[in-house]
Structure formats: structure tokens, C-alpha cells
Amino acid sequence: MNSSNQYSRSDFFKSAGVMAGAAAMAGTGAQAAEGMPRESGPELRQLGKTDLRIPVVSLGTAPAQDVNVMKFAIAQGMTFIHTSTSYKKGVAIKNVAEAIKGQRDKVVLGLKITWAPDDDAAMDAALETLGVDSVDIAFFNIHKADQVRDPKYRLGAERWKKAGKFRYIGLTTHKEAAGCLKAALDEGFYDALMPSYSLSMEEEFLPIFERAHKENLGIILMKTHKNLTGSEFEVTPHYLATTGVATINRGVASFPDIKKLIEASKAPLDEQAGIRLRESAQVSMTGHCRMCGECEAVCPQGFQVADVVRCSDYYLEHSEYVETAYETYRGLARTPSPSACGDCNLCERACRNGVPVVHHIRRAESVLT
Numbered sequence: 001m002n003s004s005n006q007y008s009r010s011d012f013f014k015s016a017g018v019m020a021g022a023a024a025m026a027g028t029g030a031q032a033a034e035g036m037p038r039e040s041g042p043e044l045r046q047l048g049k050t051d052l053r054i055p056v057v058s059l060g061t062a063p064a065q066d067v068n069v070m071k072f073a074i075a076q077g078m079t080f081i082h083t084s085t086s087y088k089k090g091v092a093i094k095n096v097a098e099a100i101k102g103q104r105d106k107v108v109l110g111l112k113i114t115w116a117p118d119d120d121a122a123m124d125a126a127l128e129t130l131g132v133d134s135v136d137i138a139f140f141n142i143h144k145a146d147q148v149r150d151p152k153y154r155l156g157a158e159r160w161k162k163a164g165k166f167r168y169i170g171l172t173t174h175k176e177a178a179g180c181l182k183a184a185l186d187e188g189f190y191d192a193l194m195p196s197y198s199l200s201m202e203e204e205f206l207p208i209f210e211r212a213h214k215e216n217l218g219i220i221l222m223k224t225h226k227n228l229t230g231s232e233f234e235v236t237p238h239y240l241a242t243t244g245v246a247t248i249n250r251g252v253a254s255f256p257d258i259k260k261l262i263e264a265s266k267a268p269l270d271e272q273a274g275i276r277l278r279e280s281a282q283v284s285m286t287g288h289c290r291m292c293g294e295c296e297a298v299c300p301q302g303f304q305v306a307d308v309v310r311c312s313d314y315y316l317e318h319s320e321y322v323e324t325a326y327e328t329y330r331g332l333a334r335t336p337s338p339s340a341c342g343d344c345n346l347c348e349r350a351c352r353n354g355v356p357v358v359h360h361i362r363r364a365e366s367v368l369t
């Protein structure tokens, strides 16, 4: 049994029953009528220029979500779900397939494309695993700005859209994110952007979000609760007040946390709390990686330095992501071997967050192999 044990069965059935009634009256997710009041559940927002209306808090599936928790979240109105074949060795996407069985019309489905933009077999296999012919929005998963500019992505998006594999295309990124988002805006064919984001990144990202908003691209924030232990729910209204943001997409592991997240999304914006949370986010990012990729750019050995730091950080700081740390580290193309690291310290000197990069490299090699 999962953490649903923390929430009483009577509470669960009461809430689920109320929401099932509300959903039946109002419609949910993609089908919800414009302007129709919802008795409860999160507010719906239009995702940029798409016709998708998605809840302001939505489900991410890395690490994999329990099927019953997902069903509960959908009943509560968290009707946008994003998944990937890469999360938890394929378990996550299978759980999503199970959770949406019989209620595909109630959810907006997002799928991360972790394969080449001409790999039809991989695309078809992912859709088959999900048990659907198409998803509402797919996201290219790119972490280098110059790769975003590669014309093969535009061609892939056009071809797959035409073939009905998805209706809209987005870009998701967690490394060199600012550069990748700017490049995606320049490319002009994206419908939505989904970066890793924290309050501590506002200064750099707000101008990008403002441009995206002007150009009518939807913004989906992910990994927003990283390094915000204790205030991860309180911070929700502040993210939702950010220009252009349609939803916060995050994994929620338990029934009570779903309720807390939805409630947090409805809380009024407290400006004093905002000042405190921003200060705290800045402090908590000291020594923590924000995946800017600057260390990687200066490494004479060409290591995927930022990815190694990310794995080590997951392992040390985020117990729910330990398995992800192992999987990601195993999946890194580590050529040359990390043992070839010459301790030149250029990576650490390039890091504006004071991350002990070389220590992370050593530790990743000793605990994640």
C-alpha cells in the first residue's frame, strides 16, 4: 500500500465523490467548458495559443506515481499529466496508462520525447504503452541551445503533428535552460515551454517568460519544489503569479499532498511571504546546482559535468530521486572516464553558485556506479 494510508478512507471517498459530481457537472480537463465555475479543484488556465485548458497544478510522473494517487488527483481536477518512457525504467508511463484507462477524455496528456525526432518506432511504442493514438502535447527534451536550433526538430514536429501523434509541441529543458528557452522562442514553432525553475532564477528567467507570454506560448514550470523543503506548498501562489505561467507540474506522492497542493494553488498572494520565500530560495541555492551548464562549457575534458552534479545532488538531497540518480548516472555518456578529470578546477571557478563540483564528480563515481 502506498502513502495513501496517511489519508483516511472516509476522507478519500468523500472527496472523490464530491469531485466526481463536480466533474460530471462541469466537465474536466480538456473538455471543461470555458468559464464554467468549478465547485472545487484547481483553477483552469489556457495553455498559451493552444486550445488546452489545464489546471494550475498538474501531475508530473518522475518519480513514478502510484496509480491510485493519480486517479485521485484526476478526480480532484489535476487533469494535466506529463510523463515519459524514461521515468523509473518505464514504470511511470505504464502507471499513467492504467490511471487514465476509461477516462482519456478527462485528461490532457503530455509526453516527453526522449528519442530522435525521426524515430517513428519509439514514438509509436510510447503511444502504445500509454494506450492512446495520440497525446495532446509532446515535448522535445533538449538541454543545449544549439541543439534546439537543429532543423531536424522542426521537421520532426511537423511530420508527427501531421501524422496525428500529437496536437501541440513543447520544449522541456533542465540544463542551459535559459539559452534553450530563448532558442525555442527564436525557432517560432513551439506552443509551450517547460523548464526546471525555482524562485531563485527569477532575474534571469522573467524576461524570457515575458517574451513567451507576448508570443502566446504557454509556460509549464517543473521541479519548482527542489530545495524548498518546508515551503514547497506555500510557494505555489508565487509561481502561479509569474507572467505567462499556466501550471506547475510536479510529482505528488500522497492523497493529502494532492489536497494540500490544490489548496495552496487557491491561496491569496502574500507579498511579505513572497519576499521571505525569495530570500530563502536564494540562500538554499547557495552550493546547489541550478543546471546553468557553465561548468560544462569550460571543462577541457568535455565531461557532462552538470549532469554528474545533478545525479550526485539527487542522491544526496532528494531521497525520492535516489533511483533516478542511479538511472541517470548509468545513462550518461561518460567518455572520457571521470577518472580522467584533471582536477583543474575550471568547473568550480566557473560556477556562480559555489557548487563543489569536483567533490560531486568524485562522489558520483564512488556511490552511483
Ligand code: SF4
Residues within 6 Å of the ligand: 288, 289, 290, 291, 292, 293, 294, 295, 296, 305, 306, 309, 350, 351, 352, 353, 354, 355, 357
Ligand atoms: S555546477 Fe554550477 S556551473 Fe555547473 S551547472 Fe550547476 S550551477 Fe551551473
Ligand code: SF4
Residues within 6 Å of the ligand: 298, 299, 300, 301, 302, 303, 305, 340, 341, 342, 343, 344, 345, 346, 347, 348, 357, 358, 361
Ligand atoms: S576539474 Fe575535472 S570536471 Fe572540472 S573542469 Fe577540470 S577536468 Fe573538467
